[in-house]
Amino acid sequence: MWTYILRRLLYSIPVYLGIVLLLMACLRVNDPVAGFLGKGASEEAYQAKKESMGLDRPFVVQYFDFLRQLVTFEFIKVPDEEVTASEDGGAAVLRSRGIESWSQEGRTVGQILRESIIPSISITVPALCFTLLISIVIALLSAYYRGRLPDKLMMVSAVLGMSISFLVYIIFGQYWAAYLLNQKLELEFFAVQGYEPGAANWAHYCLLPVLISTIVAMGYDTRFYRAVMVEESGRDYIITARAKGSTKRKIMFVHMLKNAMIPIITRVMSTLPFLVMGSILLEMYFNIPGMGRALLDSIFSNDFPVTQMLVAVFAGIFLVSVILTDVFYALVDPRVRLS
Amino acid sequence: MSADGKLLELQGLRTYFYSEEGEARAVDGVDYTLMKGETLGVVGESGCGKSVTALSVIGLIPSPPGKVVGGKVWFKGRNLLELSEKEMQEIRGNEISMIFQEPMTALNPVYTIGNQIIETVRLHQGLGKEEARQRAIEMLDLVHIPNPEARIDEYPHQLSGGMRQRVMIAMAMSCDPDLLIADEPTTALDVTVQAQILELIGDLQSRTDMSVLLITHDLGVIAETANHVAVMYAGKVVEYATAVDLFAKPRHPYTIGLFRSLPDFAAPGERLQAIPGIVPSAFRFPSGCRFRTRCPLASEQCAREEPPLVPVEDSGEGHTLACHFPEEALGL
Numbered sequence: 251m252w253t254y255i256l257r258r259l260l261y262s263i264p265v266y267l268g269i270v271l272l273l274m275a276c277l278r279v280n281d282p283v284a285g286f287l288g289k290g291a292s293e294e295a296y297q298a299k300k301e302s303m304g305l306d307r308p309f310v311v312q313y314f315d316f317l318r319q320l321v322t323f324e325f326i327k328v329p330d331e332e333v334t335a336s337e338d339g340g341a342a343v344l345r346s347r348g349i350e351s352w353s354q355e356g357r358t359v360g361q362i363l364r365e366s367i368i369p370s371i372s373i374t375v376p377a378l379c380f381t382l383l384i385s386i387v388i389a390l391l392s393a394y395y396r397g398r399l400p401d402k403l404m405m406v407s408a409v410l411g412m413s414i415s416f417l418v419y420i421i422f423g424q425y426w427a428a429y430l431l432n433q434k435l436e437l438e439f440f441a442v443q444g445y446e447p448g449a450a451n452w453a454h455y456c457l458l459p460v461l462i463s464t465i466v467a468m469g470y471d472t473r474f475y476r477a478v479m480v481e482e483s484g485r486d487y488i489i490t491a492r493a494k495g496s497t498k499r500k501i502m503f504v505h506m507l508k509n510a511m512i513p514i515i516t517r518v519m520s521t522l523p524f525l526v527m528g529s530i531l532l533e534m535y536f537n538i539p540g541m542g543r544a545l546l547d548s549i550f551s552n553d554f555p556v557t558q559m560l561v562a563v564f565a566g567i568f569l570v571s572v573i574l575t576d577v578f579y580a581l582v583d584p585r586v587r588l589s
Numbered sequence: 590m591s592a593d594g595k596l597l598e599l600q601g602l603r604t605y606f607y608s609e610e611g612e613a614r615a616v617d618g619v620d621y622t623l624m625k626g627e628t629l630g631v632v633g634e635s636g637c638g639k640s641v642t643a644l645s646v647i648g649l650i651p652s653p654p655g656k657v658v659g660g661k662v663w664f665k666g667r668n669l670l671e672l673s674e675k676e677m678q679e680i681r682g683n684e685i686s687m688i689f690q691e692p693m694t695a696l697n698p699v700y701t702i703g704n705q706i707i708e709t710v711r712l713h714q715g716l717g718k719e720e721a722r723q724r725a726i727e728m729l730d731l732v733h734i735p736n737p738e739a740r741i742d743e744y745p746h747q748l749s750g751g752m753r754q755r756v757m758i759a760m761a762m763s764c765d766p767d768l769l770i771a772d773e774p775t776t777a778l779d780v781t782v783q784a785q786i787l788e789l790i791g792d793l794q795s796r797t798d799m800s801v802l803l804i805t806h807d808l809g810v811i812a813e814t815a816n817h818v819a820v821m822y823a824g825k826v827v828e829y830a831t832a833v834d835l836f837a838k839p840r841h842p843y844t845i846g847l848f849r850s851l852p853d854f855a856a857p858g859e860r861l862q863a864i865p866g867i868v869p870s871a872f873r874f875p876s877g878c879r880f881r882t883r884c885p886l887a888s889e890q891c892a893r894e895e896p897p898l899v900p901v902e903d904s905g906e907g908h909t910l911a912c913h914f915p916e917e918a919l920g921l
Contacts, residue, residue, distance in 0.1 A: 331894055395654060485692040493689075494682030494709040495759060504708075508699045535607040586696060 258573045264305055269565045270320070274313060282554035285580075286352055303555060312379065317559070320566075325559050326360040349559060353551040361561045362544050369445050370528030370540035372456050374474070374484060376462040378525060382518060383467050389475030390502055393483055405473070412469025419462045420535045443537040458472075459532045478513045482506045511582050519575035523568040595663070596800045597623040597646070597768060604638075604645045606777050606871075607653065615641040615872035617824035618660070620898060623768070623817070628794065628801040630815030630832065634868050638824040639804045642857050643770045646802070648677040663766065674707035683713040686761035690773040692753035696745035697723060700758045702729075703741035706763055706853070713764045728759040731787060731858055751782035755789065762793055770802045775810060787814055790889075808851060812836060818906075820844045823869055823879040826898060830908040838919075840901055840910050842884045878913065885921065 283299045284291075300306045304315060324500055346357035363480045388404055395401040428440040440458045445451075475533035482488070483506060491505045530542035541560070548556035604616040616638040617754050623629040631639045644650050644658050648669065662669040663683070669677070681687075689695045691828040697705060706725040710716055716724060722741070729737035732755040744792040745753055754774060761769055771790065775783035791814055794801055803815060811818055818835045820843065828841040839845045840917065844862040869875055879894050880888035898911040912918060 252861070449677065486691055487697040489649060489759070490689065490695045490760075492681070493647060493687040495678045495680070495712050496682075496708070497678060505697050505700075550781065582698060584701075585746045 253576070254580075255573065255577060258576065262569045264575065266566065266569055267317075269569075270317065270448070271313065272308075272562055273565070276315060277307075277558055286554060302350075307326065310516055314351065316562075319559075320562060324360075325563065326363060327337055328358055328364065329359045333356075349555050349560065351548075351553055351556050353548070353553040353556075359556050361362045362548075362556055363541075363560070363563070366528075366539055366541045366544040367526065368447065369456075369528065369538050371544065372452060372536065373459050373532060373540065374462065374525040376456070377460045377467070377529075378518070380460065381467040381471055382466040385471035385475055386514070388468075388472045389479050390507070392472070392476045393479035393506075394476040394498075394502060396480060396483070403474070408472045411465060412473075413439055416462075417535075419466060420532070423458055423462050424535070427461075443535070445536075445551065455511070455536075458507070459529075459536050459538065463529060463532060474517060475510070475514060478510045479506060482510045485509070508582065512579065515578045515582060516575060519571055519578065522571035522574070523564060524587045526567050527564055536556050590826060595622055596625045596665065597802070598661075598663040599642070599646070599665070600661040602645055602662060603658045604641050604650055604655060606655045611872050614824050614874065615655075616645060616804065616872050617874075619821070619824070619826050621826055621829055622817040623802055623818075624797045625767075625800055626812050627816040628791075628803055630811035630818045631802065631804045632806060632811055632818060632823060632884050633805060633821035636868050637821045638795065638823050638871075641770050641820070643687070643772055643802060645803055647687055647764070648672075648674075648679055649687075654754045655783055669693050679713070682709050682761075682766075683764045684766055685768045685770065686764070687770040687772065688750060688757045688764040688774050689759050690776050692750055692757055695757055696753055701742050701744055702748070706741075706756070706886075710763050711759050724763065725759075728763045729756070730868075731762065732756070732759045739871075740766060747794070750778055751785065753859070754778060754782075754786055758786070758789060758849075759792070762797075765771070765797060767798070768800050768802060770804070772804045774803075774804070776805070776807070783810075789816070808847060809853065816853050820847070823874055824871060825879065825911065826909075827911045828909070829898070830901075831905055834905040834908050838904060840904065840908070840915055840918050841880075841912050842886055842918050842921060843880050845918065878911075886912075886917050888913070 252550060259356045283296060283305060284532065287296060287299060293498060304312060305333045351357045351359060354362070369574035392401045424442050428442040431439060432438050439454070441455045445455050453565060488501060490500045494506070526539035526541060533540040533543040545557065545560045548560065599619050599621050602616055602619045606613040606615055619638070619642050621629065627852050633639050641650070642676070646669065650657060657670055695704065703722065706728055707721040710721040710724050724742055726737045729740060732739050734755055742849055746757065765864060768794045775786050775792070778786060787810060790801060793799070803810070805811060815832045818827045818830060818832050820841060821841050828835065828839070828844050835844065836906050839848055843864070849862040850864060852853045852861060862884055869879060869882060875882050875895055878884070878891040881891040884891070896913045901908045901910045
């Protein structure tokens with residue numbers, strides 16, 4: 251198992267190198283410095299900016315320097331970490347302080363990452379857990395009552411739920427659950443928008459987006475999981491289990507669920523990278539300073555170092571989650587041998 | 590157990606399936622009897638209702654779309670069709686077990702074979718974990734799986750088809766059932782393995798006095814193992830006899846046709862004779878005798894009245910036949 255994980259990690263290195271190469275090339279097609287400074291900038295300012303990022307160096311040098319920043323985790327450094335590395339000043343000091351943002355003066359990529367990851371995760375992770383739990387239970391019930399009234403009701407509401415636009419939920423959620431509730435009942439339970447750190451504030455700011463995200467995802471997931479369950483319930487081993495006198499409940503939860511976990515895991519794992527990245531829509535509408543917004547903001551403000559680093563980090567997370575998917579497979583399905 | 594030695598008696602069993610096309614009368618009035626300790630072979634073409642009959646006995650007809658709509662299934666003095674689901678769960682795997690055609694898919698791929706046998710034992714015999722494991726090892730040994738202590742922790746995909754069928758048999762036998770329903774147990778296996786599996790079932794049967802309901806389309810398998818034979822066609826039993834009588838003197842034109850289509854029973858140099866036509870759809874059976882559309886003896890009477898299953902006068906005891914022309918069939 252461990253050798254398998256190690257080997258997969260080694261295999262993904264060339265893939266990652268390729269991704270980084272592509273990313274850096276793409277971001278340099280249009281001169282990022284010119285884009286940031288605009289047409290009116292002086293030649294001196296242009297050159298200074300270029301040198302400060304090391305963009306005047308050959309591409310190969312930049313490539314390896316960028317890789318170094320990734321490998322040494324320089325990208326998560328924040329400026330208040332004291333500089334101890336070198337005395338000769340200049341670039342060395344600058345670099346060991348982390349990678350500075352262009353548009354947000356004095357802030358580093360590390361700071362932006364650290365500050366935006368918590369709000370993102372505090373919405374995406376609970377939303378995933380709720381969605382997973384609720385939709386698996388509904389799917390099981392639905393498969394159990396297949397073709398009968400409870401199944402039909404659940405499936406109709408699932409289709410209904412997923413047919414309504416995300417934006418409708420956001421707008422009505424904000425209006426009814428947050429605004430009207432506050433007005434009529436003088437209850438300050440849901441915030442219309444905004445974010446404050448801390449567990450005590452979580453329900454106030456994050457619960458509404460989490461619920462919306464859950465409701466939206468549930469329709470799709472329930473239908474998918476139900477299809478998986480229905481398919482499993484038609485398998486031969488289910489008849490065998492019934493023929494040996496297993497109870498219906500035991501067949502569902504012992505025999506069927508473990509088999510159904512295989513496709514379910516694939517689906518959940520494929521959403522993992524987006525947990526970190528956050529939901530851009532929700533973060534925009536609820537004004538939550540998460541990762542998705544950080545990336546979007548950096549793109550709109552031509553903040554080249556932030557964009558480049560965030561994309562590279564996401565790509566890394568994506569690769570790791572692909573490996574994790576395979577590892578989970580092996581844990582659930584004995585037919586998959588990781589050797 | 591009824592005094593006359595009958596373990597299982599089917600009376601007019603009817604199982605229909607309902608779909609948008611209408612009503613499919615998959616099993617439409619089946620009668621047969623299985624004596625204690627004996628083997629009853631049920632033969633017939635695909636789709637004649639032999640498997641559906643067996644699933645009706647054990648109460649595993651998928652519902653919807655299927656439904657047992659009539660008849661009685663007497664097992665040890667009780668009508669199984671009147672029992673609740675809970676009572677049936679206690680009988681399944683315990684007094685009646687079943688093995689299936691596809692050993693490759695009939696075992697749950699994500700649990701070890703030991704786990705699956707232990708589940709059966711614990712369900713019905715209330716054994717502790719360790720005892721149940723011991724019992725499972727014994728059972729694997731009983732079905733001649735080498736090195737059962739190690740094999741018990743293997744997964745189905747690590748075993749060959751024959752081995753898996755042995756595991757299925759071990760599982761079915763683990764609670765000493767009175768009746769083993771074997772639904773085409775050897776169809777998916779290699780010929781050499783087929784013989785081993787049949788031998789194993791016969792061997793276990795002689796040790797435990799268990800009855801076997803053997804469903805197959807292979808008359809060779811029937812010849813080797815069965816005491817009685819029920820020949821099914823289009824959801825009905827058309828002929829029922831001891832294996833000896835049936836093989837010596839088949840009386841139904843369909844049974845005769847089945848034998849004619851086998852190389853073992855054809856005269857040397859003679860061409861094999863196929864039964865013309867195909868099995869009629871369960872949605873639209875012909876009127877009267879259901880075999881008449883393919884029968885060389887078919888007459889107007891066959892289209893008018895359905896022949897009842899009645900004893901044959903000039904044959905062994907218990908030989909019953911559903912044909913209007915028992916004498917003429919002899920000349921075929």
